[in-house]
Amino acid sequence: MIRCIKLTLASLFALNSLPAVAQMEMHAHHGPSHETPESQGFTFHIRQVAGFNRQSGPRGGQSAAGENFQMMIYRGTFGPVAVEPHLMTSLEPWTLPAKGSPQLFQAGETYDGKALVDHQHPHDLWMEITEKLIFEFAPKSTVYVVGGPVGSPALGPDAFMHRDSAQHLPWAPLGHHYQDSTHVSMGVLTSGIKFDIVEVALSQFNGREPDDKRTDLEKGKLDSWSSQIKLYLWDGLYGQASTAILKEPERLESGNQRRTTLSIHWKTGDKSSSGSFKHATSFVYGSNQKIVTNPDSADETSNETKVRKSWLAETDLTWGDGLWWTGRFESLDRHGLGLRDDEAKAGEIDHTVRALTLGGFVDIAALSNSSVKTGLGLDVTAHMIDAATRKDYGSNPYGTHAFVMINAGW
Numbered sequence: 496m497i498r499c500i501k502l503t504l505a506s507l508f509a510l511n512s513l514p515a516v517a518q519m520e521m522h523a524h525h526g527p528s529h530e531t532p533e534s535q536g537f538t539f540h541i542r543q544v545a546g547f548n549r550q551s552g553p554r555g556g557q558s559a560a561g562e563n564f565q566m567m568i569y570r571g572t573f574g575p576v577a578v579e580p581h582l583m584t585s586l587e588p589w590t591l592p593a594k595g596s597p598q599l600f601q602a603g604e605t606y607d608g609k610a611l612v613d614h615q616h617p618h619d620l621w622m623e624i625t626e627k628l629i630f631e632f633a634p635k636s637t638v639y640v641v642g643g644p645v646g647s648p649a650l651g652p653d654a655f656m657h658r659d660s661a662q663h664l665p666w667a668p669l670g671h672h673y674q675d676s677t678h679v680s681m682g683v684l685t686s687g688i689k690f691d692i693v694e695v696a697l698s699q700f701n702g703r704e705p706d707d708k709r710t711d712l713e714k715g716k717l718d719s720w721s722s723q724i725k726l727y728l729w730d731g732l733y734g735q736a737s738t739a740i741l742k743e744p745e746r747l748e749s750g751n752q753r754r755t756t757l758s759i760h761w762k763t764g765d766k767s768s769s770g771s772f773k774h775a776t777s778f779v780y781g782s783n784q785k786i787v788t789n790p791d792s793a794d795e796t797s798n799e800t801k802v803r804k805s806w807l808a809e810t811d812l813t814w815g816d817g818l819w820w821t822g823r824f825e826s827l828d829r830h831g832l833g834l835r836d837d838e839a840k841a842g843e844i845d846h847t848v849r850a851l852t853l854g855g856f857v858d859i860a861a862l863s864n865s866s867v868k869t870g871l872g873l874d875v876t877a878h879m880i881d882a883a884t885r886k887d888y889g890s891n892p893y894g895t896h897a898f899v900m901i902n903a904g905w
Contacts, residue, residue, distance in 0.1 A: 539905055540566040542656070544665050546872075546898025548596055552889035554613050556597035560898050561590030562665050564622060564656060576630050581646070583623035588709035591617040596666075599878060599892050600848045602831055603672035605746050606707045612832060615667045620710045621645050622679050635691045642684040644712050647677060648698035649685050649723035650737045652758035652779050654678035659762050659775035660809045663821045663856035663872055665900060669848065670805030670827045674756055674781030677721075677739070679705060681713040694725040702741035702752075718742040721754075734759040740786075750787040756780065774812035781805045803828040803845065817858040821874060825850045836883040849879040856900070867903045872896070 546560040567582045594606045595614035604616040625643030632638060647654065654675045655661045655668055668674070680700045687696030702719030721739035728734070734757075741752040757780045764773025785800040805827035813819045830843045837844040854874025862869035876894040 535571045536569070538568050538570070539903070540564075541901075541903045542665070543901045544898050545900075546896060548598075548894070548896050550597040550599045550613070550892075550894040552599070552892045554888050555599055555892065555894070556613075558592055558597055560596065560896055561587065562596075562656075563587060563590060564618070566623075576628055579627040579629065581623050581625045581627065581643075584620055585618040585622050586620075587617035588620055593617070593707075597894075598666065598669075599876075599888065599894055600669055600829055600832070600850065600880075601667065601671075602829065603676060604704050604707070610747055610831060615671075616707075617709055619645075619679055619705050621712055623647065624712075625683070636689065638686075638688045640684075640686050645679060645681050646683040648680055648683050648700040648719075648721045648739070649687065649696035650677050650698065650721040650739045650754065651675040651756045651781065652735060652760065652777065658760070658777055658809075660760065660777040660811050661821075661823070662775070663811055663819050663870075663900070664809065664823055664852065664854065664874065665898075666896065668807055668809075668823065669825050669829070669850055670779070670781055670807050673754070673783055673803070673805035673827065674758075674779050674807065676704070677702065677741075677754075680719075681705060681715055682717050684717060692727045694727070696723045696725075697721070698723075698739075702739070702744045704744055704746060706746065716742075719744075731763055732759075732761045748785075750785045753784040753786060755782050771815045772812070773815065774810060776810040776812075777807070779805075779807040779809075781807075801828075801845070803830070817860070819856040819858075819870075821852070821854045821856065821872075823850075823852040832884070832887070834883060834887050836886060846881055846884050848884070850876055851879075852876040854896075866905045867901065869899065869901050872898050872900060 542564055544560050544562040548560045549557040564583060564585045569580050571578050595611060595616040597613060598615045599613055601615045602612050604611050623646045625641055625646040627639060627641045629637050629639045651674050652658065655671065656665060680702065682701035683698060685696055685698040687694060698721045699717040700719050701715035701717055703715050705713060719740060719742045721737060723735055723737035725733060725735045737756050739754045741754060743749065744752050758777060760777045762775035764771060782802050782804045784802045805825065807825050809823040811819060811821050826847065826849045828845045829848045830845045832846065852874055854872060856870050856872040858868060858870045874896050878892045880888060
């Protein structure tokens with residue numbers, strides 16, 4: 496698999512003479528910290544993917560790849576308060592199939608009244624509409640409030656499309672709904688404080704997953720909550736721990752859900768010269784536990800089910816020659832796959848799914864400049880599954896993407 500990727504990218508390498516200008520800088524438009532801005536004005540980031548997605552086996556499929564988003568952020572100050580409105584949209588309701596992109600072993604959200612399985616749902620047209628107010632009360636110390644009709648609460652790592660370690664893997668991880676799926680929450684209010692290297696935040700938000708009407712703004716009570724702590728250990732290295740109670744998050748399953756996440760993110764090379772080694776790496780843990788309340792009991796006691804866990808390690812690196820190498824490994828407990836062997840069994844049956852993705856991405860200098868970066872990518876995912884799962888998915892299920900990706904930022 497590695498040799499296939501290397502040969503394919505090598506044939507494209509003659510197109511490339513662009514220094515490895517890190518696209519990480521574009522991801523800084525979103526940014527994990529809440530600090531008073533050094534400069535004022537608008538920033539924009541647009542991403543568009545176009546290519547081919549193929550998932551093998553009897554449960555697989557193929558489709559065009561059309562993942563995308565558009566972001567606008569304004570940074571300004573009014574007296575002692577910094578303001579930072581965010582607007583993020585996606586055209587995926589039109590660029591992806593209504594049911595979503597084929598992706599083996601993916602699960603989460605619904606389509607046409609049924610649970611989505613083996614598909615990654617399209618993102619909503621409105622992914623973020625928030626206003627952030629920041630007050631600096633001491634050097635390196637701020638308090639902030641963020642709120643809006645759609646946005647991300649203080650829960651989990653940065654969503655995969657914003658992570659530097661996934662900048663050339665624009666596909667959702669299989670553990671998306673264990674780790675960072677609340678990045679599109681229909682109603683959110685967050686308050687936090689950042690003191691030097693420590694940041695603590697609390698959120699009230701609508702924890703229900705969006706419906707399959709992808710172009711509207713949904714309404715709901717802000718009856719889910721989360722808390723998060725971040726540590727910025729040194730330049731390029733930070734970690735977070737967060738927990739939440741999601742109120743009735745699933746549309747087809749009753750019950751609340753406890754989510755816990757831990758992650759560490761490390762990147763180097765942002766300030767180094769072109770032609771030098773750069774990398775971004777993330778390690779993420781996420782778990783879900785269903786909490787079912789019995790309304791017939793006098794005290795409405797809750798029954799906590801099994802904790803379902805997910806683990807992720809991903810990296811994106813270059814030696815400064817415009818060729819990026821990507822990798823992602825995941826291991827998670829997956830239920831609801833609808834396997835034939837599970838039909839006669841009582842309860843929800845879990846299966847351990849492991850996935851390894853390896854790929855590469857080459858910058859194309861002729862189609863790039865200081866504001867627009869264009870390149871070609873190829874990745875392959877192999878899945879490691881048990882015997883019962885192979886009966887439905889085939890002996891060696893795999894997925895592959897070949898794509899062009901454009902990132903524009905100014």
